[in-house]
Amino acid sequence: MQSFEYANPATVQEAVGLLSAKWGEADVLAGGTDLISLMKDHLHTPKRVVNIKNIKELEGIQKTAAGIRIGALVTMDELAKNADVKASAKSLSDAAAAIPSPQIRHMGTVGGDLCQRPRCWYYRQGFGLLAMKDGKSLVPDGANQYHAIFGSGPAYFVSASSLGPALIALGAKIKLVSAKGPREVAAASFFVSPANETSREIALHPDEILTEILIPPATVKSATYEVRQKEALDWPLATASVTLTMRGNTVASAKVVLGHVAAKPWDSAEAAKAITGKAITADTAEAAGKAAVASASPLSQNAYKVTLARVAVKRALLEAAKQKA
Amino acid sequence: MANTPDYSWPPMADRKIIGKSFKRLDGQAKASGRAKYTSDLKMKDMLYAAYVLCPHGHARVTSIDTSAAEKVKGVQAVHVIAPAGTEVQWHGKEIAAVAATTEEIAREAIRMVKVDYEVMPHFVNEQDLGKAGSRGKAAGEKVTGDPEKAFQEAEAVSDGVYGIPVITHSCLEPHGCVIQWQGDQVMAWPSTQFVTGWANTLAPNLKVPAANIKVKMDYIGGGFGSKFSPGAWAEVGAILSQKAGGRPVKIYLDRVAEQTIAGNRPSAFGKIKIAGKKDGTITAWQSDTWASGGFAGGGQPPLPYVYNNIPNTRLNHTSISVNAGPSQAWRAPNNQQASFLTCSAIEDFAAKAGCDPMDVFNKNAGYTPRAEQYQYQLAKAAELSEWKKLWKPRDQRTGTMRRGLGIGVNAWAGNGHGCTARLTINSDGSVVLEMGTQDLGTGTRTIMTQVAAETLGLQMGQVKLVIGDNSLPPGGSSGGSTTVGGVSAATRKAGVNALGKLYEAAAPALGVQPEELEAVDGQIRVKSNHAKNMTWVAACKKIGPAGKISETGVNETRNPMGLFSGGAAGVQVADVSVDIETGLVKINRFVAVQDCGLVINPKLAESQVIGAIIMGISTALYEERIMDNATGRMMNPDLEFYKLAGIKDIGDIVVHMDIREVNDKRGVIGLGEPPAIGICAAVGNAVANAIGKRVPYMPMTPMHVLNALEGRNA
Ligand SMILES: Cc1cc2nc3c(=O)[nH]c(=O)nc-3n(C[C@H](O)[C@H](O)[C@H](O)COP(=O)(O)OP(=O)(O)OC[C@H]3O[C@@H](n4cnc5c(N)ncnc54)[C@H](O)[C@@H]3O)c2cc1C
Secondary structure (H helix, E strand, C coil): CCCCEEEEECHHHHHHHHHCCCCCCEEEEEECCCHHHHHCCCCCCCEEEEEECCCCCHCCCEHHHHHEEEEECCHHHHHHHCCHHHCHHHHHHHHHCCCCCHHHHHHEHHHHHHHHCCCCCCHHHCCCCCCEECCEEECCCCCCCCCCCCCCCCCCCCCCCCHHHHHHCCCCCCCCEEEEEEEEEEEHHEECCCCCCCCCEECCCCCCCEEEEECCCCEEEEEEEEEEEECCCCCEEEEEEEEEECCCCCEEEEEEECCCCCCCCCEEEHHHHCCCCCCCHHHHHHHHHHHHHHHCCCCCCCCCCHHHHHEEEEEEEHHHHHCCC | CCCCCCCCCCCHHHHCCCCCCCCCCCCHHHHHHHCEHHHCCCCCCCCEEEEEEEHHHHHCEEEEHHHHHHHHHCCCEEECCCCCCCEEECCCCEEEEEEEEHHHHHHHHHHHHEEEEECCCCCCCCCCHHCHHHHHEEEEEEECCCHHHHHCCCCCEEEEEECCCCCCCCCCCCCCCEEEECCCCCEEEEECCCCHHHHHHHHHCCCCHHHHEEECCCEEECCCCCCCCCHHHHHHHHHHHHHCCCCCEEEECCCHHHHCCCCEEEEEEEEEEECCCCCCCEEEEEEEEEEEECCCCCCCCCCCCCCCCCCEEEEEEEEEECCCCCCCCCCCCHHHHHCCCHHHHHHHHHHCCCCCHHHHHHHHHHHHHCCHHHHHHHHHHHHHHHHHHHHHHHHCCCCEEEEEEEEEEEEEEEECCCCEEEEEECCCEEEEEEEEEECCCCCHHHHHHHHHHHHCCCCCHEEEEEEEEEEEECEEECCCHHHHHHHHHHHHHHHHHHEEEEHHHHHHCCCCCCCEEEECCCCEEEEEEEEEEEEEHHHCCCCCCEEEEEEEEECCCHHHHHHCCCCEEEEEEEEEEEEEECCEEEEHHHEEEEEEECCCCCHHHHHHHHHEEEHHHHHHHHHCCCECCCCCCEEECCCCCCCCCCHCCCCCEEEEEEEHHHHCCCCCCCCHHHCCCCHHHHHHHHHHHHHCCCCCCCCCEEEEEEEHCCCCCC
8 A cells, every 4th residue: 555644634624625636646535445445456546545534514314304315424334224214215225235244334434335436357456447458448358247238338347336226216416515615416427437547437526525415305116126146245246226106006207227237327218118107017027127128238248147137127126016105 | 012002992882082072172262363373473573575476367577676676665575586587377476575574565565576577378268178279188088888889778868068167265364474594494383284294395495404494383274275385485485584684574475366376176177978778877978078277287087976887988088278376185176076077967867867866876876986875875865855855857846936956975085194193191190192283173183182081081171282383293284184084093092002101000009910901080990890990190190200101103094903994975965046037046955964984073073064065055156266368367366256155145054974883983084075075066956956957167156047047158
C-alpha cells in the first residue's frame, strides 16, 4: 500500500473540502471493505484518505412524508434489519440481507456498496477497468464466465452492487454533495457503463460524497431474487429486483432491474412491458423472464447466465406477487 | 530377555484407552488461538520476505534491476532468483525476493524491482485434447484380454466424457517458514509434514551439514500432501537471512503465490466406454484419458479404479504440459481422479443397461481386491442413505427440484511409515514420550498418548508427549496415510520395551519373575494374583541409580508384527437436490462407510472422515483453477473466485466407521486419505441421477450443469 495522508473530518462540509477535482488524488473511506483491498493491490493509490465514519449526519434511517431517507454510513446489517425498509422496500431489505458474511454486513456501508469498484478479475489483476490490450478487450475471448451478458462492450465487467438494482426498481434518488453544493440523481442514472478506461462506472464526481438515498413513498410490491452458488462469501451470478404497482390483481406498472449481468444494473423495459396489464402467474412471469433476456448477447463462456437472468426475473415476480403490499 | 517381547495389541474387550473417543489434546489450544502456528511467529529482529512473481504465462527475463528496491529504507536483503536470460514457464514463478523490517516495506520494495520480460506463447487449458498438439505426450497403449470382442458381444455399452479440473490445496496456513542462517548454523521453524527429514532435504542446497540445521514446529495449518519438502522458499529465506547478517527471516507465500506455485491436484479427463450385459455385469473397459499437473504434464490415474480386474481393457493416456505451476500430492494423489472417472462411467453404464447402479457396483464386486468388504459396505451405505426408498431411475424425476443419489468408492494402502519413539519412565513415575513427528491436525498427538497410556496402564494425563523437533528420535513423513500406523506401532514397542525394564526393577519386591507382571489401572501387578501389586509410583521408585528408564521402539515398514497393515476400503453415497432451472446443486446428505482396521480413537477417525467430506464437497461443487487463454494467467489466485465451501454448503454428514472384529484384527490402518477419494464421483453421479444427464465436467457449478442441460459443450 502506498503511503497516504489520513484525514478525519467531522462534517460533510469539512470532508468535501478535502477531496479533489481529479480521480486518484483523494479517496473516501467508509467501512473500508473494498477500499483497503484496492489500496493493497495498488489499484487505488490515493495521496489522501478521507475517513467519513465520524460524520454523524451520514448516519441513520428515517421515514418521513417524503419517503425513507437512508444515510450513506448505514451498514448493510442496519439496512437489512430496519422495519420501515422491510415494510415498504422488501426488495432492498432482502438484497442487503443476502450480502454475504456478518463481517461485511457490519462493516460495509450503503454508500460504499454503491461506490464499490467492479470485482472483474482482469480489473483486479491490473489490466484496467476495460481490460484493453492493443485496442481490444481481453474479456470476450478470455475467462468470462462471470462477465456481462448485456451491453456489448466496451465494458464487460458486471456492476458489483446488489443494492443498485433494487434502488433503481424502487425509483430511489441519490444525493451527492460537493463543496459547490448538493445535487440529486436518480439511482437509474447513478450507474453508467464506462466508455473509456479513464471514466468511472458511477456518476459520482471525484470531489463529491454520496450522503444519502431517498426512497419515494409508494404502495408497491417489491422483491429481489438472487442466484448465488454458495451460501457463504460469494457473489451473485445473476439477480433481479422488481417493483410492482398493482391494480387489483393486475400489474398497473412495473420496474424490472437485473443485477450482475452488465456493467450497470440492467433496467429491462421489455420485461416490465411484458408483465404490465397482466396478473402474475407462472406463465406471465416466465414470459417476462424471456422478454428480459431477449436482447442478451452472452460471451464465449457465459451463456448459462442468460438462463439464470431469465429465471431470476421470473422468480422475483412470483415472489413479489405473494406479498400483501 | 532374548525373545522378542509381545507387542501385539490388547484384545478389543480388554482395552481401556485405545478405542475410546478422547477429545483431541490440542483442541482447546487451537480453538482458543493459544496454539501458535509458524505463520504466527514473531521474533526479535525478524525480517519479512516478499516475492516478485512472474506476471506472464510464459516469458523470458530480459533484464532485472534491483537497485531501487535496495535503497528502500528498511530493506535488509534482496535476492535475484531468475536472472536475465531465464525462461519462466508459468504465472507466479518466483523472480526475486526481498527481506525488510516490516511486511509492508517488503511489499513496497518488490514493486521497485524492475523486471523486463520477453513474453512468449503460452498454452494453459488442457480440457480440449484436440488443442494440445505438441504439448501432449502419449503413453503406450495397454491392453488386457480381448476388448474388441467384448465390445462386439456387449448387450449394453456406455460412452461418456468426464473431466475433473486442477484444484489447489488452499491450506489455511500458506507455505513458508521462519529461518535463520548464521555462519554454518541454521535454525528453522517450518510448516511441514516432515519435521525429521526437512533439514536433510535443505542441507545440500545450502551446503550446510544437515547436523547443523535445527528444525522446530508445533502446529501446522494444513498440508494435504503439499508440505513435505522445504520448498524453494526455505532456501530463499535462508539466503536472505544470511545476506541480512543472520537475522531470522519469515518467508511465507501470499495467497496469490500460494494458489499459483505451492502445488495443486492435477486434472484428469477421459473418454470412457464400458461394455456389459443387460443384467449389469461389466465385461470390458476402454479409456482414452489425458491430464495435466502443470509444465511437467500429468500421469495416468490407476484405471479402472477398485474394479481393477475387469477382464478386457484398453487404456490410452496423454500427458499434457501446460504453462502453470507444478502439482503436489493432494490427499490421495491420482485416486480421486481415478475414482471419479471409474464410478462416473459405471453409473452411466448402469443407466444404459437399465440397472440400479447400487446393484451394478455390487454385482461386479468380484473385480475388486476385497469383494466381501465392498459388498458389506455397499449394503451399509444403501441402508444409511435410504437408497431403496429414495433412488429412482434417471428419467423418473419431475419438477424443478430434482433429487438424486450417487455412489463413489475408495481404496487406499495406508500401512505404517518407519519411525522411532522414545519412552522415558522417571523414578518419580512421570512419563515422557518423544518423536520427531508432527500432528497435521489429524490427531497424532492424541493417538500417540493413547497408545502409550494403554500400554503402561496409565491415564491420558500421565503421559507427556514431545514432538515437532528434529533432534528427537526420527519420525516419518506424514503422507500416504502412513502416520497412524507408524507412530502407534513405534509407541507400542517403546512402551512395551520400557515396561519390560520397569518389571525387572519391580519384580524382586513382589518376589516374582518380571514376565509374571502386567501394568493395569496404575498398578504393576502379578498376572495370576492381582492382590500382589504395587502402585505405578512405588514401582518407579525401584528404578536404579540412573533415575530413569529410556527405551525406544522402532517401527519398520516391512515388519508390521500385526500392529498395522494396509488396505482401507470405503463406499460413499451422495444425496443431492438440483434446481434444474438454475443448475444449483445442494447436498442433502452425504453418507460415508469406511474401514480402517483397528481404530484407536473413533471420534478422531470420524472427524477425519467428516473433514475429508467437507473438503471433497467443496471440490465437487466449487473448486477449480481458472486459467485464462488470453493472458496465460490463473484468474482466481485468491479465495474469492477460487471458491471454498462454507458451513451451510455442506449438508448433513453421516459417517459409519466399519469397526468390526474382522477389521480390527488387521491392525491400525491410515485414514487421512481414503475418505477424500470418492466424493466427486458420488456427487457427480447423484447429479446425473437427479437430472437424467451426465454433467461431464467437475465442479458441479450452475455453468456446468446448465451447459449439460441445455446441450452446450463448453
Ligand atoms: C467476498 C465478498 C462478497 C461480497 N458480496 C457482495 C454482494 O453480494 N453484493 C454486494 O452488493 N456487495 C458485496 N460485497 C461488497 C461489499 O458489500 C462492499 O465491499 C461494501 O458494501 C463496501 O462498503 P464499505 O463501506 O466498506 O466501502 P469502502 O471500502 O470504504 O469504500 C468502497 C468505495 O466506495 C467509496 N465510497 C464509500 N463511501 C462513499 C461515500 N459515502 N461517498 C463517496 N464514495 C464513497 C470509496 O472511496 C471506495 O472507492 C462483497 C464483498 C466481499 C469481500
